[in-house]
Amino acid sequence: xIIYSLTFYLFSTVAVFSALMVISAKNPVHSVLFxxxxxxxxxxxxxxxxxxxLAMILVxxxxxxxxxxxxxxxxxxxxxxxxxxxxxxxxxxxxLLLGIVLIIELGILFLTKNFPNTSTFKEDYFSNFSxxxxxxxxxxxxxxxxxxxxxxSGIILLVAMIGSITLTLRNKDRSKKQVISEQNTIKASKSIxxxxxNLGEGI
Amino acid sequence: MLYDYILQLLIIVAQIMxxxxxxxISVAFLVYAERKILALIQLRKGPNVVGPFxxxxxxxxxxxxxxxxxxxxxxxxxxxxxxxxxxxxxxxLAAWAVIPFAPGWVISDINVGIMYLFAISSLGxxxxxxxxxxxxxxxxxxxxxxxAAQMVSYEVSIGFVIITVLLCVGSLNLTKIVEAQQTVWFxxxxxxxxxxxxISALAETNRLPFDLPEDESTLVAGFFTEYSSASFVLFFLxxxxxxxxMSAMTVxxxxxGWLPLFDIYPLNIIPGVIxxxxxxxxxxxxxxxxxxxxxxxxxxxxxxxGWKVFLPLSLFWVVITAGFLVTFDIVPN
Numbered sequence: 001x002i003i004y005s006l007t008f009y010l011f012s013t014v015a016v017f018s019a020l021m022v023i024s025a026k027n028p029v030h031s032v033l034f035x036x037x038x039x040x041x042x043x044x045x046x047x048x049x050x051x052x053x054l055a056m057i058l059v060x061x062x063x064x065x066x067x068x069x070x071x072x073x074x075x076x077x078x079x080x081x082x083x084x085x086x087x088x089x090x091x092x093x094x095x096l097l098l099g100i101v102l103i104i105e106l107g108i109l110f111l112t113k114n115f116p117n118t119s120t121f122k123e124d125y126f127s128n129f130s131x132x133x134x135x136x137x138x139x140x141x142x143x144x145x146x147x148x149x150x151x152x153s154g155i156i157l158l159v160a161m162i163g164s165i166t167l168t169l170r171n172k173d174r175s176k177k178q179v180i181s182e183q184n185t186i187k188a189s190k191s192i193x194x195x196x197x198n199l200g201e202g203i
Numbered sequence: 204m205l206y207d208y209i210l211q212l213l214i215i216v217a218q219i220m221x222x223x224x225x226x227x228i229s230v231a232f233l234v235y236a237e238r239k240i241l242a243l244i245q246l247r248k249g250p251n252v253v254g255p256f257x258x259x260x261x262x263x264x265x266x267x268x269x270x271x272x273x274x275x276x277x278x279x280x281x282x283x284x285x286x287x288x289x290x291x292x293x294x295x296l297a298a299w300a301v302i303p304f305a306p307g308w309v310i311s312d313i314n315v316g317i318m319y320l321f322a323i324s325s326l327g328x329x330x331x332x333x334x335x336x337x338x339x340x341x342x343x344x345x346x347x348x349x350x351a352a353q354m355v356s357y358e359v360s361i362g363f364v365i366i367t368v369l370l371c372v373g374s375l376n377l378t379k380i381v382e383a384q385q386t387v388w389f390x391x392x393x394x395x396x397x398x399x400x401x402i403s404a405l406a407e408t409n410r411l412p413f414d415l416p417e418d419e420s421t422l423v424a425g426f427f428t429e430y431s432s433a434s435f436v437l438f439f440l441x442x443x444x445x446x447x448x449m450s451a452m453t454v455x456x457x458x459x460g461w462l463p464l465f466d467i468y469p470l471n472i473i474p475g476v477i478x479x480x481x482x483x484x485x486x487x488x489x490x491x492x493x494x495x496x497x498x499x500x501x502x503x504x505x506x507x508x509g510w511k512v513f514l515p516l517s518l519f520w521v522v523i524t525a526g527f528l529v530t531f532d533i534v535p536n
Contacts, residue, residue, distance in 0.1 A: 003208065029336060033283070036329065053375075056318035064325025064358065068332070068351055075336055075348075133314045135375055180507070 008048055015041035028074045032067065039063045053135045218310045222299050230443040231261040237491045244495035265436060273432040276338060283337035288430065288437035291330030295444040298323040302451050303378045305461045305475030316377035317365055320452060321358075324407060327445060328354040331409075331416060331426050334438070338429040346425030349502065350409060350416035356509035357406040363517035364400045367393060367524050368456050373535030381460030383535070390457040396520055397457045399513050401489070404449040406509070408442065411494040415502055450486035451479075458482045 018038040025031045039062050046055035142150050235250065235258065242249025250257035275281060301316040303309040313319060328351055335347020369375060371393070372383040390397045406413040417425030427438045454460060459482075461475030500508070528534045 027280075029280075030283075033329075033333070052313060052315045053318065056315050056322050059322035060318065060325055060362075064322065064328075065355060068328055068355055071332055072348070072351055075332075075344075133374070135315060178503070180504075 004048065008045070011041045011044040011048065014038075015045065029071065032071045032074050035070075036063055036067050039067065051134060053133075053138060215310070219300075222302075222310060223296055226296065226299060226444055226447065227440065229447060230440055231265070232258075233443050233447065233487060234261045234264075234439075236487070237494070240488070240491045241495050244492075268436045268439075269433050271432040273434060274429075276340065276429050278339040279429065280337040280339065283333050284429075285434065287330050287334035287337060288434040288441070290333065291327065291441040292437045292444075294323055294326050294330065295441040295448060298445075298448050301377055302448075302455070303381060303460065304479050306378070308476065309378065312376065312378055315375045317369065317375050317380065317456075320377075320448075321362065321365060324361075324445070324448075325354075325358050327407075330438075330441070334430070335426040338426075340429055342422045342424070342428045343426045346416045346418075346422050346428070349418075349422075350426060353406055353409075353413065353415065353505060353509075356506060357403045357513070360399060360509065360513035360517045361403045361407065363514070363521050364396045364403070365456070367396050367517070367521050370521070370524050370528060371535065377455055377460075381455055381462065384459040384462060385466075388457060388459040388462075390459075393457065393520075393524070396517065397453075399517055400457065401453060401486075403509075403513065404453060405490065405493060406505070408446050408449050408490075410446065410490060412497040412500050413505055414499065415505060418499065420499075446490060447483065447487065450483045450490065453486050454479065454482040458486070 015038050018034040018041065021034040022031045022038065025034060039058060043055040043058045043063075046052070046058060238260070239249040239257075250260035253259045253263045275284065298320055300310045301313055301319050303312070331350045331354075332347045335343040335345075335350070338344070368380065368389055371389060372380045374380065374383075405411075409416050415425075416422075417427065422428070427435060430438060461479045463470040463473060463478055
């Protein structure tokens with residue numbers, strides 16, 4: 001149990017510290033790297049909770065794909081973060097207000113203790129499954145009880161994808177393209193012409 | 204209580220050493236094997252001076268590199284520059300924690316083993332991006348960008364290939380994946396997926412014909428142009444360690460892990476570890492053979508292959524496999 005809590009404090013401290021560094025680092029690339037560190041530590045916390053599937057999905061999707069593209073964009077764009085930070089004091093009261101509201105809400109939630117306990121949640125929904133891997137558990141809930149919502153979120157993502165492709169698709173006639181099948185079927189007789197050139201004449 | 208913890212810790216450390224030491228030694232001999240096989244393909248002799256048959260060549264090279272001066276480019280971002288090779292090396296070794304070498308021979312037999320491997324291999328791109336960016340130089344940066352795009356694209360098809368295998372197994376546990384291949388190795392019913400996985404593995408490890416991140420004819424040495432001495436050694440070791448890792452993944456997913464070729468008398472008394480190692484060596488030979496045979500891909504062709512050929516094909520095969528399993532009512536569990 002001591003090891004468990006020590007690991008928890010390790011992961012959570014690093015996660016909070018790196019989250020702070022994300023907003024305070026001067027270099028945007030460092031910010032993204034700290035964001036990745038924070039994600040990885042969050043994955044560690046998931047593992048401690050026994051949600052190993054969620055932890056792995058977090059690493060694969062957010063760290064492996066989303067953050068790579070994020071890093072890509074930050075490295076390519078020349079963002080002047082010092083300039084972005086000029087309005088810091090102006091936005092500070094509003095940010096503080098949001099933070100305070102969030103803390104008060106969380107406080108109310110904890111004081112009233114009305115939120116569903118994780119153990120009772122498990123008993124209610126998964127009483128039929130004991131000792132089942134949580135991959136199967138998630139699958140059995142996601143594809144039965146929440147099937148409709150799951151499909152709807154998939155369609156929303158598809159619409160977003162189509163939208164972004166339409167936005168970036170340039171005029172088709174103007175862009176140059178290679179037809180691979182043509183390149184592969186080309187023959188020497190089509191592309192090379194043999195000529196006999198007389199001396200001093202040229203082609 | 205405390206002694207129990209310390210004892211447990213010592214056992215885990217010993218297990219880690221028992222896995223990492225053979226991996227690092229096999230990296231050294233893999234480099235030797237590659238040079239020797241390439242030499243044979245090109246009708247040369249290869250390394251044959253240091254030690255008997257040149258066997259100690261890699262150790263001599265490593266020693267030479269480590270004793271050299273470690274140069275930090277003045278314009279570089281020092282911390283990230285030094286962190287990049289460490290990240291790459293740690294990730295390529297961390298993945299070995301879940302690899303089952305024989306029944307029960309695994310450091311951590313977790314339920315989501317294959318997801319862990321996939322997650323770790325998708326993190327591998329960070330070492331390269333960090334190296335390319337921190338070097339603050341044109342060629343490494345271009346190499347890093349190429350590698351980021353390449354690894355993300357090929358990961359998608361690797362993901363679908365893994366899903367196909369998982370459909371046939373019904374578990375994410377690597378031991379169960381191997382045990383599901385008792386009757387037939389997945390390389391036979393899922394042959395197209397096996398080929399796609401192998402080619403994607405070449406792209407994922409930045410090997411020829413997909414080694415554009417370190418394309419020496421256009422990018423000097425790609426993302427590790429500015430690296431020297433020990434940090435270069437770390438990149439080099441990590442590249443070959445991840446090559447062995449991808450071969451181990453191929454063996455576990457498609458070639459039946461530690462299972463013998465046929466379950467008959469003279470073959471099934473050979474221990475599982477030896478079968479596993481022999482299969483890994485076979486896949487590694489394929490890696491080197493491909494390097495010696497094929498010319499490098501052009502970058503747009505590489506992207507086309509990933510997104511327009513492998514992605515639709517592997518997605519199609521996922522649907523076909525799922526449909527087949529449901530129609531004939533042979534869905535595992």
